[in-house]
Amino acid sequence: MIQINNLWKRYGDTSVLERINAEVKEGEFITLVGTSGCGKSTFLKLLLGTEQQSQGELLLDGKPIPAEPDRHRGIVFQQYSVFPHLSVLKNVMAARAFAEGRISALLLGRRRREARAEAEALLESVGLSHVLESYPHQLSGGMRQRLAIAQALVLKPRILLLDEPFGALDPGIRGDMHELILNLWHQQQLTVFMVTHDLKEGFYLGTRLWVFDKIRHDPQAPQAFGATITYDIPVGRTERKIYEEIDNQLRPVAAV
Amino acid sequence: MKRLINLQPAPPLRFILGLLPLVLLVLLYVWASDARLAANPVDKLLPSLGQFADAIKLMAWEPDKRSGDILLWVDTLSSLQRLAIGIALSALFGLMLGLVTGALPLVNAGFSPLLTLISLIPPMAILPILFIVFGLGELSKVALILVGVGPIIARDMQRQTREIPFEQLVKAQTLGANSLQILTGVLLPQLLPRLIGSIRLALGTGWLFLIAAEAIASTDGLGYRIFLVRRYMAMDIILPYVAWIALLALIIDQGLMRLNRRLFPWYQSEGGR
Incomplete structure (x- = not known):
């Protein structure tokens, strides 16, 4: 589905990503790990369309991926991805309203009732049916992320991008969220890209793990070379030794 | 003993502390007024509390001998009307311009330098132009508020x-x-509460331009009255008018906050930003 050929991303003189080659099939769940500033979030932005590559190709079904966000690629950020001025229910209905309303985001009559029923069903599946009328600021961090996930899935995108979605949550709540996201991935046959700084999360959740790291270093100009994919591992058949190797590599950051 | 920076006044003490400077100020005034009136009974600079009461009664309850109007209410009504129209137009203009320039980089590239330039012009400097273009009627006063307050709200909304x-x-x-x-x-509904906050801040400036415009060319209004009675050094009318303006401003501000x-x-x- 997605084909990446010799992809580079530079900001001025600073290289962030270099020589990335990969192929992703429909339905894969890829977790992206790496030290902070290694470009994994930048890679996600390229997939999302808010940033464009400097060189190389990023193809979706053989065509260049659209250069601005659209409804086929859902996103959940670590924070700020729900609308604070709308209730939980309206946040989810907004997706339908945007997609169907022509000029304004208003839905009326039958279409409004349908959107409401759809939103209620989706919110039920993420366990938020008891807070339909609450505003986001009244929710806990975990509930807000559930809402963001529900909102991202209303329009049934093919690709779901997750940018450290559980980074700010307590470990106990993270477990619940992992279960939720795995269920939704199975049900909706999504292709998922998830950035995380938690290596365990990366191994537990994905079908495939990418590690981003710099392999070339110039001590005179640390910004001259970008990161690339140093490990591309099908998860589930991982040897203990490789896990430890990557874990050691990331440890200084994970401890921060 | 805790450090001074950690000492918090309990509610009754806080209230008393807040009232204390006001009471002291009034006492100081009464003392100074008595002293001056003792030396010269027809002194006009610091009227006694009794003289204030007479003046307030004259302005707020008794019809004017010439026009038959009760002057304080006529002045208040026309001033508030000018202020309301001027501020409402400024808010509408500021919201629209701030929204499109803040959200659309293309529009911003076209408008931003002009908006910056316009907001650098002191509005009072173009008051003569407004009088020439719009005449001496209501329109030029509203226009002055719009010119003075509109760009402030627009820039705040843009930010x-x-x-x-x-x-x-x-x-x-x-x-x-x-x-x-x-x-x-997404943007407009989230800007509305911020707009009310912006209006609350801009109202002080709005009053400034209102009173300035009324002082220069008007036949009624709070600013007109103050500048009119200044000729007779009527401090017994000016000070109650100033207090009344402050009270109106406070009521409007609190009302907007509650709204x-x-x-x-x-x-x-x-965080109430």
Whole structure:
């Protein structure tokens, strides 16, 4: 589905990503790990369309991926991805309203009732049916992320991008969220890209793990070379030794 | 003993502490007024409390001998009307311009330098132009408030639009929203409580321009009256008028704050920005 050929991303003189080659099939769940500033979030932005590559190709079904966000690629950020001025229910209905309303985001009559029923069903599946009328600021961090996930899935995108979605949550709540996201991935046959700084999360959740790291270093100009994919591992058949190797590599950051 | 910076006044003490300077100020005034009136009974600079009461009764309860109007109410009504129209137009202008320049880089590139330039011109300097163009009637007074306050609100709205997290705009796009829907569905509703905050700050400036315009060319209004009776050194009228203006400003400010809380409950927990 997605084909990446010799992809580079530079900001001025600073290289962030270099020589990335990969192929992703429909339905894969890829977790992206790496030290902070290694470009994994930048890679996600390229997939999302808010940033464009400097060189190389990023193809979706053989065509260049659209250069601005659209409804086929859902996103959940670590924070700020729900609308604070709308209730939980309206946040989810907004997706339908945007997609169907022509000029304004208003839905009326039958279409409004349908959107409401759809939103209620989706919110039920993420366990938020008891807070339909609450505003986001009244929710806990975990509930807000559930809402963001529900909102991202209303329009049934093919690709779901997750940018450290559980980074700010307590470990106990993270477990619940992992279960939720795995269920939704199975049900909706999504292709998922998830950035995380938690290596365990990366191994537990994905079908495939990418590690981003710099392999070339110039001590005179640390910004001259970008990161690339140093490990591309099908998860589930991982040897203990490789896990430890990557874990050691990331440890200084994970401890921060 | 705790450090001074950690000492918090309990509620009754806080109230008394807040009232104390006011009481002291009044006492100081009464003492000074008595001293001057003892030396010269027809002194006009610091009237006694009794003289104030007479003046307030004259202005607020008794019809004017010439026109038959009760002057304080006529003045208040026309001033508030000018202020309300001027501020409402400024808010509308500021909201629209701030929204489109804050949200659309193309429009911003076209308008921003002009807006910056215009907001650098002291509005009082173009008051003569307004009088020439719009005449000496209501329009030129409203126009002065608009020219003085509009750009302030517009620039604030522009900044507030940019402060709405980029993530929300991206999210809306991934939900299939077009530019117009993002403006009307994501940005505009979130700007409304911020607009009320902006109006509260801009009202002080609004009063300034209102009174300036009334002082220069008018036949009624709070600013007109103050500048009119200045000729007779009528401090017994000027000071109550000033206190009345301050009270009106306070009531409007508190009213807007309550309106904001009531209309936009979701906004208050964001730190009330």
